Amino acid sequence: MNTYMSDQKEQVTLPPRGDGTSDREAHQVAAHRAVIEIDDVNFEYVSGVDVLRNISMNINKGEVTAFIGPSGCGKSTLLRCLNRMNDLIPKAGLTNGEIRILGTDIYDPLVDVIELRKHVGMVFQKYNPFPKSIYENVAYGLRIQGVNRKSVLDEAVENSLKLAGLWDEVKDRLDASGLGLSGGQQQRLCIARTIAVEPKIILMDEPCSALDPISTAIIEDLITQLKDEFTIVIVTHNMQQATRVSDRTAYFYLGELIEMDETIKIFSNPSQKKTEEYISGRFG
Amino acid sequence: MPNEAKNPPPEQGENPFAAKAHSLKRRDKTVSILLGVATYFILVCTAYIFLDIALKGIPVVFQTEAPFVNVEFFTKSPETLMTFETEEGDFFKMNFSDYSQFKRDNPEVNIVDEHSHAYSGGGIFGPLVGTALLTAICIVVALAVGLTTAIFLNEYATKGRFMDTVRLAIMNLAGVPSIVFGLFGLGLFCMVAPVITDTPMDRALFTVPIIFTDNYLSFEGWGTCMLAGGFTLAVMILPVVITACEESLKAIPMGFREASLALGATKWQTIKKSVLPYAFPGMLTASILGITRVAGETAPIMFTAALAHKDELPWESAGSIGGFFSQSVQAMPYHIYTVAARIPQSEYTKPMQYGSVFVFMVVVMSFAALSIFLRIRYRKKLKW
Amino acid sequence: MSQTEADQQAGGEKTGKEIFKRKGFQLFGLGRQDVIRYFFGGNASLAIVILILICIFLAREAIMFFPDHHAGLKSYRKGGQELVGYVIEEVDAHTKFYSNANIAYFAEVNRTSEKEDGLLRAYRSGLAGVEQVTNKTWDRLDRKIDAAEDLVDDIEDLVADDEGELNEKTKLERKLVGLEKWVESLRSDLKGQVLSAVELDPIWVGVGIPRLSVQERSMLREAVLFEAYPDAEDEHESIQELKRVSREKKATAAEGLVEFKATVKAMQDAVRPLKSLQSEMIAIASENRREIDKFSTAPARRAALMAGAEKTGDPEEKARLLVRADEVEIVEPDYVKLNEPLYALVPKHQELVATLEVEMGRLFQELPDSVETESAKVSLGRAEVFYRRFQDKLNLARAEMLVWHHDDSLSIVGSTSAFVLGRNWITNSSWHDFYGLLPLFTGSFLISIIALVVAVPFSIAAAIYVNQLAGPRQQQFIKPAIEFIGAIPSVVLGFFGILVFGEALRAVSQISWLEWVPGFPMAERLTILNAGLLLAFMAVPTIFTLTEDALDNVPKAFTENSIAMGATQLQTVFRVIVPTAVSGVIAAILLGFGRIIGETMVVLLVAGNKIKIPDFTEGLGVVAQPAHTMTGIIAQELGEVDNGSLHWRALFMVGMVLFIISLLVNFAAQRTLKRFQKV
Numbered sequence A: 001m002n003t004y005m006s007d008q009k010e011q012v013t014l015p016p017r018g019d020g021t022s023d024r025e026a027h028q029v030a031a032h033r034a035v036i037e038i039d040d041v042n043f044e045y046v047s048g049v050d051v052l053r054n055i056s057m058n059i060n061k062g063e064v065t066a067f068i069g070p071s072g073c074g075k076s077t078l079l080r081c082l083n084r085m086n087d088l089i090p091k092a093g094l095t096n097g098e099i100r101i102l103g104t105d106i107y108d109p110l111v112d113v114i115e116l117r118k119h120v121g122m123v124f125q126k127y128n129p130f131p132k133s134i135y136e137n138v139a140y141g142l143r144i145q146g147v148n149r150k151s152v153l154d155e156a157v158e159n160s161l162k163l164a165g166l167w168d169e170v171k172d173r174l175d176a177s178g179l180g181l182s183g184g185q186q187q188r189l190c191i192a193r194t195i196a197v198e199p200k201i202i203l204m205d206e207p208c209s210a211l212d213p214i215s216t217a218i219i220e221d222l223i224t225q226l227k228d229e230f231t232i233v234i235v236t237h238n239m240q241q242a243t244r245v246s247d248r249t250a251y252f253y254l255g256e257l258i259e260m261d262e263t264i265k266i267f268s269n270p271s272q273k274k275t276e277e278y279i280s281g282r283f284g
Numbered sequence B: 001m002p003n004e005a006k007n008p009p010p011e012q013g014e015n016p017f018a019a020k021a022h023s024l025k026r027r028d029k030t031v032s033i034l035l036g037v038a039t040y041f042i043l044v045c046t047a048y049i050f051l052d053i054a055l056k057g058i059p060v061v062f063q064t065e066a067p068f069v070n071v072e073f074f075t076k077s078p079e080t081l082m083t084f085e086t087e088e089g090d091f092f093k094m095n096f097s098d099y100s101q102f103k104r105d106n107p108e109v110n111i112v113d114e115h116s117h118a119y120s121g122g123g124i125f126g127p128l129v130g131t132a133l134l135t136a137i138c139i140v141v142a143l144a145v146g147l148t149t150a151i152f153l154n155e156y157a158t159k160g161r162f163m164d165t166v167r168l169a170i171m172n173l174a175g176v177p178s179i180v181f182g183l184f185g186l187g188l189f190c191m192v193a194p195v196i197t198d199t200p201m202d203r204a205l206f207t208v209p210i211i212f213t214d215n216y217l218s219f220e221g222w223g224t225c226m227l228a229g230g231f232t233l234a235v236m237i238l239p240v241v242i243t244a245c246e247e248s249l250k251a252i253p254m255g256f257r258e259a260s261l262a263l264g265a266t267k268w269q270t271i272k273k274s275v276l277p278y279a280f281p282g283m284l285t286a287s288i289l290g291i292t293r294v295a296g297e298t299a300p301i302m303f304t305a306a307l308a309h310k311d312e313l314p315w316e317s318a319g320s321i322g323g324f325f326s327q328s329v330q331a332m333p334y335h336i337y338t339v340a341a342r343i344p345q346s347e348y349t350k351p352m353q354y355g356s357v358f359v360f361m362v363v364v365m366s367f368a369a370l371s372i373f374l375r376i377r378y379r380k381k382l383k384w
Numbered sequence C: 001m002s003q004t005e006a007d008q009q010a011g012g013e014k015t016g017k018e019i020f021k022r023k024g025f026q027l028f029g030l031g032r033q034d035v036i037r038y039f040f041g042g043n044a045s046l047a048i049v050i051l052i053l054i055c056i057f058l059a060r061e062a063i064m065f066f067p068d069h070h071a072g073l074k075s076y077r078k079g080g081q082e083l084v085g086y087v088i089e090e091v092d093a094h095t096k097f098y099s100n101a102n103i104a105y106f107a108e109v110n111r112t113s114e115k116e117d118g119l120l121r122a123y124r125s126g127l128a129g130v131e132q133v134t135n136k137t138w139d140r141l142d143r144k145i146d147a148a149e150d151l152v153d154d155i156e157d158l159v160a161d162d163e164g165e166l167n168e169k170t171k172l173e174r175k176l177v178g179l180e181k182w183v184e185s186l187r188s189d190l191k192g193q194v195l196s197a198v199e200l201d202p203i204w205v206g207v208g209i210p211r212l213s214v215q216e217r218s219m220l221r222e223a224v225l226f227e228a229y230p231d232a233e234d235e236h237e238s239i240q241e242l243k244r245v246s247r248e249k250k251a252t253a254a255e256g257l258v259e260f261k262a263t264v265k266a267m268q269d270a271v272r273p274l275k276s277l278q279s280e281m282i283a284i285a286s287e288n289r290r291e292i293d294k295f296s297t298a299p300a301r302r303a304a305l306m307a308g309a310e311k312t313g314d315p316e317e318k319a320r321l322l323v324r325a326d327e328v329e330i331v332e333p334d335y336v337k338l339n340e341p342l343y344a345l346v347p348k349h350q351e352l353v354a355t356l357e358v359e360m361g362r363l364f365q366e367l368p369d370s371v372e373t374e375s376a377k378v379s380l381g382r383a384e385v386f387y388r389r390f391q392d393k394l395n396l397a398r399a400e401m402l403v404w405h406h407d408d409s410l411s412i413v414g415s416t417s418a419f420v421l422g423r424n425w426i427t428n429s430s431w432h433d434f435y436g437l438l439p440l441f442t443g444s445f446l447i448s449i450i451a452l453v454v455a456v457p458f459s460i461a462a463a464i465y466v467n468q469l470a471g472p473r474q475q476q477f478i479k480p481a482i483e484f485i486g487a488i489p490s491v492v493l494g495f496f497g498i499l500v501f502g503e504a505l506r507a508v509s510q511i512s513w514l515e516w517v518p519g520f521p522m523a524e525r526l527t528i529l530n531a532g533l534l535l536a537f538m539a540v541p542t543i544f545t546l547t548e549d550a551l552d553n554v555p556k557a558f559t560e561n562s563i564a565m566g567a568t569q570l571q572t573v574f575r576v577i578v579p580t581a582v583s584g585v586i587a588a589i590l591l592g593f594g595r596i597i598g599e600t601m602v603v604l605l606v607a608g609n610k611i612k613i614p615d616f617t618e619g620l621g622v623v624a625q626p627a628h629t630m631t632g633i634i635a636q637e638l639g640e641v642d643n644g645s646l647h648w649r650a651l652f653m654v655g656m657v658l659f660i661i662s663l664l665v666n667f668a669a670q671r672t673l674k675r676f677q678k679v
Helices: A004-010 A024-033 A075-084 A113-118 A134-144 A150-163 A167-173 A183-195 A213-226 A239-245 A261-266 A275-278 B003-006 B024-062 B071-075 B096-105 B127-156 B160-173 B178-190 B226-250 B255-260 B267-296 B321-325 B330-339 B350-382 C003-010 C016-022 C031-076 C082-108 C116-159 C164-199 C215-230 C237-256 C259-270 C274-313 C313-328 C335-366 C374-403 C412-420 C438-469 C470-484 C490-509 C526-551 C556-563 C569-582 C582-597 C601-606 C615-623 C630-640 C646-678
Strands: A033-047 A049-060 A064-066 A091-099 A120-123 A199-204 A231-235 A248-253 A256-262 B078-086 B091-095 B109-120 B195-197 B207-211 B216-217
Touching: A004 A248, A024 A183, A033 A075, A033 A231, A033 C031, A049 A075, A049 A091, A049 A248, A049 A256, A064 A075, A064 A239, A075 A091, A075 A199, A075 A231, A075 A248, A091 A199, A113 A120, A120 C556, A120 C646, A134 A150, A134 A183, A134 A256, A134 C569, A150 A167, A150 A183, A167 B330, A167 C526, A183 A199, A183 A213, A183 B109, A183 C556, A199 C438, A199 C556, A199 C582, A213 A231, A213 A239, A213 B195, A239 A261, A239 C237, A248 A261, A248 A275, A248 C116, A256 B160, A261 A275, A261 B091, B024 B350, B024 C438, B024 C470, B024 C490, B024 C569, B024 C601, B071 B127, B071 B350, B071 C438, B078 B096, B078 C601, B091 B109, B109 B330, B109 B350, B109 C116, B127 B160, B127 B226, B127 B267, B127 C031, B160 B226, B160 C031, B178 C031, B178 C630, B207 B226, B226 B267, B226 B321, B226 C031, B255 B267, B255 C003, B267 B350, B330 B350, B330 C412, B330 C490, B330 C601, B350 C470, B350 C490, C031 C274, C031 C335, C031 C526, C031 C646, C082 C237, C082 C259, C082 C335, C082 C374, C116 C215, C164 C215, C215 C237, C237 C259, C259 C274, C259 C335, C274 C313, C274 C335, C335 C374, C438 C526, C438 C582, C438 C601, C470 C526, C490 C526, C490 C601, C526 C582, C526 C601, C526 C615, C569 C582, C582 C646, C601 C630
Parallel strands: A064 A231, A064 A248, A120 A199, A199 A231
Antiparallel strands: A033 A049, A033 A091, A248 A256, B078 B091, B078 B109, B195 B216, B207 B216
């Protein structure tokens, strides 16, 4: 665990600043701590129909950023752009703008999408452990990278499970099937599986929507713990959840980014009327 | 973490996502290509078989002059082909019937170097007719049983032991080797199935006198005949037909039934009026699938119906309707088996062999293509 | 409460009960809807009924097999044939040993003249090839020449002073001129045919023919032309030279192998006394068996005569038949007396075997330890294997013969295992009919294994490719195309195998750089390998379709998760999708196996139909041998045997075995699939 900490300390030199200012100077300063920079992005699934329009935002290192908005607003699509999961859909793609992660345009031809996804992990709405043992589920990411040394794998599995808060529950049955766990446990297993490869960023696509309230609480707790070591982007339908876990929140509506700011500000004093209508539950 | 070294923190200006695992990519590519090659190898083999048969069969079936089709090949039954030379050195090749005629007409000709090639002359009309009849009987029987079974399974049956047993039986039936069906057909239809007769045979398992008549219901079997062959084939394809019928019934939207039941129709009325009419295309698919399977089968009809040689066509030797169905027939697959393996091979047997196989392939394959086409269309519909 | 009571209670008013009550006809308390329902249900249960009927009808004949088979084996024992059987086995074991030593000897003798022999073989193959092409023309030419000679005779017979005869003569002479032209043109045809035939490649290729150099080939071509062309008196001098050199070399080689030769010869001689004892015993036992069969069929013969007498209308004939029926003796033969001469020969046999064993042991030691050629080494190795087996056989048979008694009881287990584990399937034999499943089962099994080994990688590769890698357009094309293969009638594939594939496979096997493949070069056209490959082709659609379904059923989320972890597409396929679908894949393979082992026509046409357990001492080369199968034997023999005979029942028994195998395979597949569904 210490490695994470030291990593963090070396990298984060600036104190956290949470204002979505458009001031040019501030923007440049922010860019240093921004791990993800989204710059005027348009995206389409079907030719000619943009589902994302002119999205620009920065996502900062070591923070939890929540994407909220009504169904079909494009928040999940944007999330999937960040590790290029949308590549799996034929004909879909960016039509404008660029997305930089760690300073690199991820849609650049020189970028290997496989490497990208190793750095940008993803947790899905429906927990989906592979039909393998708990151990093999967590070790999967390392194995596909060619790591097969037992000692290395053992350590990584243990660390990841501990980090996901699952270690004490499963340490005696690592060889049991991952499918035998409860829903919340399975989702935490998926999180453990994701963090085992030490991504820089974890994307979460409504990670709690299939879970009961108790499991949800555990996962939310986990997210706040994880943000010390990872940059997390979470899509959620649940506004209380956004307030509970996120540092900053972005509100999307019909493919546009309406507003992005510190979570406290968004929920207490949004600058846009649409945001206010949404969070006060008038629609969506 | 131990694999720290593998993902060093990116330095400014460097692309952290640059492709690293070149060998991995190459391996991926190689494996993909290998998989593709294996796939296309199968298709190439198929194409080769088709082409070989087509190239050697087409010259037999088609001609360059009008009427462009070898009419004799389609209108005559197989007979012995005679090849001989006259003393003058003229070479002749003719069917046995023509040969007898020739000898009668030209008694003075001295025939030398005479060879007979069994089943290599004439055409394939008899076997074609036989196969068509066998297939027709089989489809009628199989469809009657298959459709009712499918209706039961899809409309009436509730989950339970009986249904499980039926499904298990169907599944197991599908795996039984065709030759075993042949043995079964021989044992049941040829040797034990009941007939009505006034003179029961000794071999009958038992006989039951029918009251008010002199006849008996004698369980002596139908003998080697069309009917026995058709029934045997029907039993064999039952699983296929049931599955196809069921699929077609499932494709009918539940709303049709609900709407009908809600109007106060009985279950049977509902089935009759708002299920069966729409199941027609499904039944068509089932029959065509059945034809594809059945037309090519040899083993089940070997001892139940097929005959290598027969001079008369079924309707020429029938006598009565009962007589029509209780005679054995020639059949395409059995004919091919005969000309491929049971006659001495020579250059004069080749045209008959390839011609028969080509025609047979074209017939069976067009049914197969039709069934695959229909099934694909059906599956698409199902997804709605 | 009954319906009528309810009606009465309701009076004139229509109550709900009345409105909702069942209407229409009733039968035994069943409404019309129920009848329809039961009709459909009855048809549905037909599947069960049929399955049960199959069991009954197979079992009816198959179960009758056991008592009959038991009785047959009993006669085999009572007549002393079983005792003689041991001697026959001893002699066979000796022959196998001896013939391998013999092969080794000749390999050694021929080692120096290998090149010449190869060329001579090529020469003979060339001649045969040319002859095949020119055969017809030769016949025709011969006939023309004969006809011409006859004509010349006829012309000479004519006297040249009659007007009419003169006319006749001119006519005949004109005919003769025509004939001579014919002969001339045929000769030139022949020449052309020969010239083109020697250019054909296939006639210079074959088992034991080396790769020919250009000079060798032109030399051989010339020799063949010389020989094939009409009027060649002697063989070409190069061939004569080759033959002479080969002879000389062989003679020289044989000089150095005199001892080897003597050993081999001595081996052959050593078994002579045993062989003559064997024929002596066979004669006695055969006679015994006739007696026994006469007794066992007597009641049936008598019954047939009585029945015939009953039916005939002619009283004279009836009386005659009845007399004949009375004449049929039903007297059980005296088995002790029958077997006495055989028992008497046992001590002599022991003596002979003892000397034979000593003699062969000595001769085995005398076999050369080191030989020069590879093939001799292989044969000597096999000779050693067969020597050990021979020894074992001698010891076993000797012991068995001492304790053997014609009256020993034969258990049902014994007769059953004689079927299940019997190594011989011999029917219509004058000695004894053996019904042993093993040769058929081995054939079926070997062919199925080859088919699976070939089909499984291809089908699974294709399924993975189509399901995971191919684009939609390729998918739409490949899937129906492979399904299409499943519709090819098996008899057509068998036909293809017999006429095209067998020949092609043999030609391929004779390519010299493929010699490392086990079993290559193949001498036979119809082999286990040929059948296995064709069946592999047949099994592809089954395995492919089911595997593809199984892969398709893997939740898409697994793919997504894996991809999101940074796995490549193939890593995803092989580490997540295939392992998830593995039960489905195994079920697919099992069902493919079921399809293969039950396939009839292809194996009947292509497997070579030789009823013998393949010779496994050749290692993997066993695939180049012909075999027979369980399905094939039924198809081939059932049409030719009498209903209800032992042979007929044996075939039904084989069918029963097939049926059971298919049920087991199905059961296993379903179990695997169920486990799959739980995941």
